[in-house]
Amino acid sequence: MKKIGKLHVITDVVLQDRFSHVALAKMAVAGGADTIQFRQKEGSTRALIETAIAVKHACGDVPLIVNDRVDVAIAAEADGVHLGQDDFPIKKARDLLGEDAMIGGTAKTLAQARQCIEQGADYIGFGPIYATGSKSDAGMVKGLEDLREMVSGVNIPIIAIGGIAIENAGEVMRAGAHGIAVISAVCCQFDPTEATQRLVDQIQK
Amino acid sequence: MKKIGKLHVITDVVLQDRFSHVALAKMAVAGGADTIQFRQKEGSTRALIETAIAVKHACGDVPLIVNDRVDVAIAAEADGVHLGQDDFPIKKARDLLGEDAMIGGTAKTLAQARQCIEQGADYIGFGPIYATGSKSDAGMVKGLEDLREMVSGVNIPIIAIGGIAIENAGEVMRAGAHGIAVISAVCCQFDPTEATQRLVDQIQK
Numbered sequence: 001m002k003k004i005g006k007l008h009v010i011t012d013v014v015l016q017d018r019f020s021h022v023a024l025a026k027m028a029v030a031g032g033a034d035t036i037q038f039r040q041k042e043g044s045t046r047a048l049i050e051t052a053i054a055v056k057h058a059c060g061d062v063p064l065i066v067n068d069r070v071d072v073a074i075a076a077e078a079d080g081v082h083l084g085q086d087d088f089p090i091k092k093a094r095d096l097l098g099e100d101a102m103i104g105g106t107a108k109t110l111a112q113a114r115q116c117i118e119q120g121a122d123y124i125g126f127g128p129i130y131a132t133g134s135k136s137d138a139g140m141v142k143g144l145e146d147l148r149e150m151v152s153g154v155n156i157p158i159i160a161i162g163g164i165a166i167e168n169a170g171e172v173m174r175a176g177a178h179g180i181a182v183i184s185a186v187c188c189q190f191d192p193t194e195a196t197q198r199l200v201d202q203i204q205k
Numbered sequence: 206m207k208k209i210g211k212l213h214v215i216t217d218v219v220l221q222d223r224f225s226h227v228a229l230a231k232m233a234v235a236g237g238a239d240t241i242q243f244r245q246k247e248g249s250t251r252a253l254i255e256t257a258i259a260v261k262h263a264c265g266d267v268p269l270i271v272n273d274r275v276d277v278a279i280a281a282e283a284d285g286v287h288l289g290q291d292d293f294p295i296k297k298a299r300d301l302l303g304e305d306a307m308i309g310g311t312a313k314t315l316a317q318a319r320q321c322i323e324q325g326a327d328y329i330g331f332g333p334i335y336a337t338g339s340k341s342d343a344g345m346v347k348g349l350e351d352l353r354e355m356v357s358g359v360n361i362p363i364i365a366i367g368g369i370a371i372e373n374a375g376e377v378m379r380a381g382a383h384g385i386a387v388i389s390a391v392c393c394q395f396d397p398t399e400a401t402q403r404l405v406d407q408i409q410k
Binding site: 044045046047049068069070071074075085086087088089092096 | 250
């Protein structure tokens with residue numbers, strides 16, 4: 001069984017511009033994040049690959065997952081990909097990346113989650129648990145009840161996402177999430193390293 | 206030796222919005238184009254793949270090449286990719302797509318062309334031969350003299366691009382180009398099928 005991380009920090013340079021992807025990855029890793037996800041929609045493929053390679057280097061032994069772009073993940077020798085419903089198909093990603101790659105799929109419903117699993121996903125990203133300003137197309141808030149239902153309905157780890165912060169990370173974990181994924185709760189904080197440490201504390205409680 | 210087409214029609218839905226990628230591919234193939242290149246920078250990966258699959262179907266036996274996105278080319282089972290200097294690296298694309306895939310590289314200089322060949326390109330896209338409004342980052346116009354130099358400097362087919370139309374396609378071919386790639390000269394014409402036919406006539410002269 002692959003080891004799926006419990007704190008996925010998605011590096012973001014759109015919601016904030018104080019820190020680069022590389023700087024954020026370094027700070028998150030220093031704070032104890034056990035998975036970094038590189039998400040970037042703009043820029044040339046060459047530039048995305050160059051940044052992903054630099055982020056991979058910054059991650060050290062912490063796994064790097066690339067959002068959506070399987071081509072970038074391959075070129076940067078990332079550890080996996082996270083694929084939303086509008087992204088590259090999971091099954092084809094598994095064919096390309098092999099069994100060792102970590103592949104996450106976003107699911108908003110149990111039916112989508114089961115389809116992700118059938119296609120070969122290692123974990124499910126589920127949310128938004130709470131209202132979020134980090135992703136304009138996040139959709140309707142799910143809440144803890146839906147999270148519990150998702151957790152009991154599938155047999156692979158659920159990574160909760162959407163509006164998760166220090167204040168609510170504990171209850172999300174108690175609802176059965178394997179772990180959490182955050183953007184603003186690290187990238188947009190005054191001290192991303194410290195913010196990461198505090199999230200790790202909540203997860204380990 | 207792979208058979209490289211002589212008239213590459215790049216389908217475009219930014220410069221014009223009368224026709225879809227699929228409609229343009231059909232009309233270009235009906236007019237005698239022997240390579241279709243799908244280039245689209247906007248939209249989700251899933252949407253790009255769906256469109257590329259539909260274009261591939263519209264192409265029939267005519268090879269389909271995807272611009273930049275190796276992931277989309279793989280998912281759509283396209284015949285190859287065309288890679289600019291800011292796109293996915295040619296060598297990695299060759300590794301992923303295999304020897305049978307058609308891989309073109311854009312080169313603005315002889316040094317870049319030689320690098321493309323070293324990395325495994327099957328043909329070189331060279332231009333802009335003339336001033337063009339189709340690509341905002343096309344760079345400085347090269348002209349026929351530079352084209353002749355490129356043709357004599359490398360040992361793989363040169364596909365000339367940039368401002369090529371009925372009026373000048375003949376002189377481009379006489380300068381030694383293996384073929385031409387066009388956007389506006391087909392996509393922005395009143396009748397794309399007829400425009401393609403007329404370009405084929407110029408190439409075959």
